[in-house]
Amino acid sequence: MRQxxxxxxxxxxxxxxxxxxxxxxxxxxxxxxxxxGTSGRTSKVFNPATGKVQATVPxxxxxxxxxxxxxxxxxxxxxxxxxxxxxxRVLFRxxxxxxxxxxxxxxxxxxxxxxxxxxxxxEAMRGYDxxxxxxxxxxxx
Amino acid sequence: xxxxxxxxxxKLQERIEKLVVAxxxxxxxxxGPLVTGVHLEKVRNYLATGTEEGAELRIDGRExxxxxxxxxxxxxxxFDHVKPEMRIYKEEIxxxxxxxxxxxxxxxxxxxxxxxxxxxxxxxxxxxxxTARTFAHEVIAGMVDINIPIPVPMAFHSFGGWKRSLxxxxxxxxPEGIRFTLASRQ
Numbered sequence: 001m002r003q004x005x006x007x008x009x010x011x012x013x014x015x016x017x018x019x020x021x022x023x024x025x026x027x028x029x030x031x032x033x034x035x036x037g038t039s040g041r042t043s044k045v046f047n048p049a050t051g052k053v054q055a056t057v058p059x060x061x062x063x064x065x066x067x068x069x070x071x072x073x074x075x076x077x078x079x080x081x082x083x084x085x086x087x088x089r090v091l092f093r094x095x096x097x098x099x100x101x102x103x104x105x106x107x108x109x110x111x112x113x114x115x116x117x118x119x120x121x122x123e124a125m126r127g128y129d130x131x132x133x134x135x136x137x138x139x140x141x
Numbered sequence: 142x143x144x145x146x147x148x149x150x151x152k153l154q155e156r157i158e159k160l161v162v163a164x165x166x167x168x169x170x171x172x173g174p175l176v177t178g179v180h181l182e183k184v185r186n187y188l189a190t191g192t193e194e195g196a197e198l199r200i201d202g203r204e205x206x207x208x209x210x211x212x213x214x215x216x217x218x219x220f221d222h223v224k225p226e227m228r229i230y231k232e233e234i235x236x237x238x239x240x241x242x243x244x245x246x247x248x249x250x251x252x253x254x255x256x257x258x259x260x261x262x263x264x265x266x267x268x269x270x271x272t273a274r275t276f277a278h279e280v281i282a283g284m285v286d287i288n289i290p291i292p293v294p295m296a297f298h299s300f301g302g303w304k305r306s307l308x309x310x311x312x313x314x315x316p317e318g319i320r321f322t323l324a325s326r327q
Contacts, residue, residue, distance in 0.1 A: 048213045049210075049213075052211065110173065114174040116170045117170075
């Protein structure tokens with residue numbers, strides 16, 4: 001599945017943060033690619049346990065938003081034409097990825113929101129359970 | 142009423158004082174920091190406001206030692222004798238602050254919950270099945286639990302509050318959510 005939705009990438013490693021002088025820069029994710037922000041406006045991402053800035057996240061402008069929407073519009077007809085089985089396979093893959101990266105997702109939630117790891121895992125698990133429910137609902141489980 | 146409330150408050154106090162506040166990635170942590178410095182200040186201000194309003198601050202989260210550094214930490218706090226006209230009752234603190242409102246009986250307590258402008262979740266602790274059933278039927282809140290402290294359903298059920306505890310002009314968890322999401326055909 002091409003990731004055409006506009007969201008922020010969380011792929012950058014965590015070590016590239018507080019101790020080093022360069023602050024990790026989170027990017028947009030548009031048309032299946034990590035895209036640096038061009039608006040010049042950013043927001044700080046704190047680690048609430050240290051009170052320090054661990055990353056910056058770009059604030060999109062209308063051109064970037066438009067590019068993301070256009071990408072979705074291009075992708076939509078092709079995906080809408082796929083049989084449900086194909087969609088179910090994609091959901092199944094998303095579920096696998098969520099499961100295999102659960103600890104990393106929990107660590108990110110903890111470092112950005114301050115949740116204790118057990119709670120953060122629980123939150124990530126809720127997303128996983130939601131995917132599971134989607135699969136059940138599609139009748140492919 | 143006060144005997145029951147006193148016993149509860151004492152037990153809560155003992156339990157709260159044992160909670161470990163530490164960075165989220167510390168395995169011993171029961172509770173991590175608040176999400177931002179601005180929010181930490183807001184919650185600290187509610188502790189001051191509640192005290193000014195006349196509630197009894199049995200545990201002040203600003204007093205005890207906190208993890209070293211500049212993290213947005215606050216220890217858990219417990220208010221007793223909170224009254225419905227106080228801001229700490231009317232507004233959502235969204236922090237580690239628990240308030241005890243003393244009510245004479247079940248009917249008074251239920252009325253309190255139902256008259257509040259928010260209605261995210263509500264729980265009752267009881268050994269009486271009739272009371273539990275009445276509560277579940279009559280309480281005006283989006284999520285209801287019996288003998289469980291935080292009412293949150295499993296992920297595949299819809300999740301959210303009623304009254305002012307929801308975003309938007311439609312309750313997306315429930316029949317309206319299904320109508321919005323699906324084009325149903327008979």
